[in-house]
Amino acid sequence: MLAKRIIPCLDVKEGRVVKGIQFVDIRDAGDPVELAKMYDEAGADELVFLDISATHEGQKTMINVVREVASELLIPFTVGGGIRTIADMRETLRNGADKVAVNSAAVKRPALIREGADYFGSQCIVVAIDGNWDEEKREWFVYTAGGRHRTERTVTAWAEEAERLGAGEILLTSMDQDGEKTGFDLAMLKAVQDIVTIPVIASGGAGNKEHFHEVFTEVDADAALAASIFHYKETSIENVKDYLRNKGVEVR
Amino acid sequence: MIGIIDYGMGNLFSVSKALERLDVEYSIGDRPEQLEHADGLILPGVGAFPDAMKALGEHGFRQFILEKIDRGVPFYGICLGMQLLFESSEEGGFTEGLGVFEGTIKRFRGVTDAGMKYKVPHMGWNRLTLHHPGHFVLENVGEEYVYFVHSYVVETEDEDVLLATADYHREVPAIIGRGNVVASQFHPEKSGRAGIQLLDNFCSKVENRHVTRR
Numbered sequence: 001m002l003a004k005r006i007i008p009c010l011d012v013k014e015g016r017v018v019k020g021i022q023f024v025d026i027r028d029a030g031d032p033v034e035l036a037k038m039y040d041e042a043g044a045d046e047l048v049f050l051d052i053s054a055t056h057e058g059q060k061t062m063i064n065v066v067r068e069v070a071s072e073l074l075i076p077f078t079v080g081g082g083i084r085t086i087a088d089m090r091e092t093l094r095n096g097a098d099k100v101a102v103n104s105a106a107v108k109r110p111a112l113i114r115e116g117a118d119y120f121g122s123q124c125i126v127v128a129i130d131g132n133w134d135e136e137k138r139e140w141f142v143y144t145a146g147g148r149h150r151t152e153r154t155v156t157a158w159a160e161e162a163e164r165l166g167a168g169e170i171l172l173t174s175m176d177q178d179g180e181k182t183g184f185d186l187a188m189l190k191a192v193q194d195i196v197t198i199p200v201i202a203s204g205g206a207g208n209k210e211h212f213h214e215v216f217t218e219v220d221a222d223a224a225l226a227a228s229i230f231h232y233k234e235t236s237i238e239n240v241k242d243y244l245r246n247k248g249v250e251v252r
Numbered sequence: 253m254i255g256i257i258d259y260g261m262g263n264l265f266s267v268s269k270a271l272e273r274l275d276v277e278y279s280i281g282d283r284p285e286q287l288e289h290a291d292g293l294i295l296p297g298v299g300a301f302p303d304a305m306k307a308l309g310e311h312g313f314r315q316f317i318l319e320k321i322d323r324g325v326p327f328y329g330i331c332l333g334m335q336l337l338f339e340s341s342e343e344g345g346f347t348e349g350l351g352v353f354e355g356t357i358k359r360f361r362g363v364t365d366a367g368m369k370y371k372v373p374h375m376g377w378n379r380l381t382l383h384h385p386g387h388f389v390l391e392n393v394g395e396e397y398v399y400f401v402h403s404y405v406v407e408t409e410d411e412d413v414l415l416a417t418a419d420y421h422r423e424v425p426a427i428i429g430r431g432n433v434v435a436s437q438f439h440p441e442k443s444g445r446a447g448i449q450l451l452d453n454f455c456s457k458v459e460n461r462h463v464t465r466r
Contacts, residue, residue, distance in 0.1 A: 001378065001419060001420065002374075002375075002376040002377065002378050002420065003376065003377040003378065003379070003397055005376055005377065045376075045377055067265075070265060070266055070269060071269040071272070071273075074270075074441065074442065074443070074444050074445070074447060074448055075399070075442060075444060076399055076401075076442045093263070094265065095265065096263070096265045096266055096269070098442065121298065121299060122373070122403075123373055123375060123401045123402075123403075168373070168375070169375070197362075197369070197371055197372075198371065199371060199375055199376070222371075222375075222376065223376070252377045252397040252444075
């Protein structure tokens with residue numbers, strides 16, 4: 001049966017990894033290719049690169065990063081951030097990415113998911129959803145533009161629509177939990193898991209190895225993504241996997 | 253030299269990079285005459301079965317592949333490139349395949365015999381069960397994890413060609429082989445150590461053949 005996937009996420013700006021990564025044993029901690037290789041060797045099952053470049057030049061640089069990563073890595077990787085058109089998808093995939101993640105652009109124009117799935121296959125199209133709980137309405141709402149803009153869509157309805165349009169996976173980030181290190185948003189994940197049949201990647205809130213165990217056993221997420229706890233070496237992929245293995249969770 | 257068959261339906265970038273890592277000479281060709289002298293052939297493939305068969309025909313590769321396989325040229329089919337080697341597929345209606353192996357391609361049912369639903373595609377790292385560990389392509393490959401992404405699966409009565417399988421609510425043919433023809437449902441260049449070992453074993457076979465010929 002499938003192993004649960006552990007996915008480190010790297011934020012890349014103008015071709016450099018940002019969010020000060022604390023590694024002493026690599027030459028250049030800002031080099032996405034170096035970091036990708038290190039995570040590959042550490043047992044990462046997949047990688048996600050999020051391009052947060054503000055400039056056009058930065059986005060072009062990202063394509064070079066994609067090419068280099070694809071030449072060096074023996075695991076699949078996803079590229080997101082700034083993917084707005086079929087042409088963006090094509091360029092990213094042609095240069096070696098295995099999947100593209102779409103977020104705001106798909107909320108604005110949902111047909112982008114359908115077009116991407118038709119051209120490249122559902123397995124290439126990851127729909128990233130940033131969600132936040134609304135206490136008054138008792139619902140999770142979708143946010144775009146890196147969390148700055150609240151939409152009127154609910155997370156569950158959007159996830160369902162994304163699947164119907166041909167998304168291959170949902171990358172579900174809890175904005176409430178993101179950076180809090182208090183654990184994944186199990187309630188939101190469960191709500192989405194109950195609705196879709198495509199794989200769901202849990203994101204936002206990982207603070208320790210127990211949180212991974214929780215998300216894999218309590219809501220049966222297919223994969224879990226984390227950034228800072230790996231970057232800051234609060235735990236390692238090996239540690240998380242050993243822990244999960246001892247607890248009977250299948251990992252690679 | 254290994255020839256990569258380019259019929260417009262594969263991620264040639266990652267497979268060619270993997271060959272570069274292995275320090276193997278390769279050439280990409282989109283017409284048979286460009287690959288006429290290749291010592292081994294790789295057929296990659298991503299996309300839908302009917303489109304792929306059509307594209308192979310348009311590029312003149314159908315006959316070429318069958319002739320090369322007939323003559324014993326080492327051959328590796330990747331992902332859809334493996335499925336194309338079977339007799340037919342039900343993807344998008346009935347489509348005839350190359351018929352090198354007996355069997356047909358069917359969609360995962362998404363529900364077990366016991367009525368339990370499961371996710372399609374089969375996507376992620378799954379563990380190999382080896383059935384013929386002595387086969388040349390499995391040298392130094394253990395029951396390791398490899399990365400699958402597919403919604404259609406091989407169904408064959410010919411158990412002899414099942415070199416390795418994986419378990420995803422049913423038996424999933426993962427590595428197929430007979431004679432000098434091998435194929436994998438997963439992408440070896442995206443499947444960590446085990447994947448690159450498979451490719452390396454295939455390339456060694458190609459190079460040995462080259463040596464003995466001289």
